[in-house]
Amino acid sequence: MPTPETTTDVPQDFEALKAVILERKAQLPKRLKQVAAYSLDNPDEIAFGTAASIATSADVQPSTLVRFAQHFGFEGFSSLQQIFRARLRERTPGYEERLKALRSNDHSKLESGSIFNGFVAAAHRSLDNIATSVDPQAFERAVDILAKADTIYLIAKRRSYPISSYMAYAFGKLKVKYQHVGTAAGIDDDMLAMATKQDAAFAVSFSPYASESASQARLLASRKVPVVSLTDSAFSPLAESSKVWFELVEADHAGFRSLSASMAFAMALTVAIAEKRRRTEDAATR
């Protein structure tokens, strides 16, 4: 038994509990450590879920939850759960203004805080715009084109490069064949020479446009490889080479443009392509 002792050293609020869990995390047995990690990462789930549902979610047995609670001096899982509920209760009053006040007070007192806030705000603005600026039918067409492709060529340089590198990672996980153009210098052209009209390309470029991206897109287009592109202006050199293109203007803070909307777009596109492929394959093999 883990020392019943006095009830005084049982954590009475969430912060205290968190501290104790972190302090003892290293010495915890495997399953209990698993619960510890889950509980701090998904506190809301603990607050609302039932022991059974949480156990499933955290991939342990319900009894493990009870043992976990008892390890920290609680009578059972239920009393531990109260701590997580209290945490949500106490944060309620006037959240709209309160959060706003908290943000501006907390962060802007320190110099770097305003920079931080600025970027979060810029990202929000970008995302607010994205829904209206992206035409859903064009999106559908883009998914169509790329889902049909044998290999997808990803073209992005400089500031756009993180976007294509995320897509490369995700495509790899999703088993979608791709070629990441623009990693090593020199071999790009050889890589592109292999593209046929059975393939397709996705190009990203924001002003000031990398001339390489534009010329690579043009090269592919001239060889009948369908190109889908993401850019920030109708005047982008990418637009003329593309079968479908999207105009997406990112908001900026102090001149540094956000990437959040582009990133969300890229994720959606990536998953939509994989999704469509799976559906098509299902239909074919049935």
Add this chain to the structure above:
Amino acid sequence: MPTPETTTDVPQDFEALKAVILERKAQLPKRLKQVAAYSLDNPDEIAFGTAASIATSADVQPSTLVRFAQHFGFEGFSSLQQIFRARLRERTPGYEERLKALRSNDHSKLESGSIFNGFVAAAHRSLDNIATSVDPQAFERAVDILAKADTIYLIAKRRSYPISSYMAYAFGKLKVKYQHVGTAAGIDDDMLAMATKQDAAFAVSFSPYASESASQARLLASRKVPVVSLTDSAFSPLAESSKVWFELVEADHAGFRSLSASMAFAMALTVAIAEKRRRTEDAATR
């Protein structure tokens, strides 16, 4: 029975429910009016309590609560309770409105549209979280450490790689000396071997953690190179090697986690570092 009707006009969120209750309050029978008043005055109690405890508290019978819920089109008390719980879960301001705006755009009509909307919503949620989960003082300390460094080593693999590759790009533009660890295999260790305690490192890793990132961070820490890290759990292997670390849980759509918050964080950090350096240099040469 109080009109089974279609399920479409059953309130789906707290605001809608509140409106409906207030609208029909006057015509409600005595006991139901009592419940109506109680539920709007003590929404937290409804969220967490049991039917029995709430009934006692509101001085009615448990069955009255069920009848009350059914009067407003819910199947039973439990489904009404979900609305009150959701309210606490989604404590972020403006979130509901944003989602509503998203829902009403024409994306939802097309198949890929829901994927698109899902990722935008996930990005919003991530950003809403970031302001509260990042401690401004820790951020300030992180900026301090990295601004003082001679060379900044960027460590990130796989899903986190786009983040460090953005920072690499931005550092280049801002003339901040950096080394991007993890690009080419093999030379990483040689690169890290050159790091001294005059330098610093920024590591990013989300679960499932890339073991390389963790071991590289550990290596640097053991050689007194200060490490700042961005991760998603207090249990991350990065945490123990880091002087300052940030916990940032990205929201996900269909299991694909957003990168928007991490990206915004990375941008803010990057710019704040450059900003701080410029200020320090100004002060020195003056």
Add this chain to the structure above:
DNA sequence: AATGGGATAGAACGAACGTTCCATTTTCCC
């Protein structure tokens, strides 16, 4: 390789839950 102690999985249990049902009371219209 054997042993001992702690940790775990899973079945079993009693308590508490939300809901339903029906007798009783209240309300409102004729």
Add this chain to the structure above:
DNA sequence: GGGAAAATGGAACGTTCGTTCTATCCCATT
């Protein structure tokens, strides 16, 4: 003031909950 309809209280139901208990597993130590 009588009667029907609506509203209410409270008991009973089946379900699901958190917890307990025990056989088994794992791992460290010898």
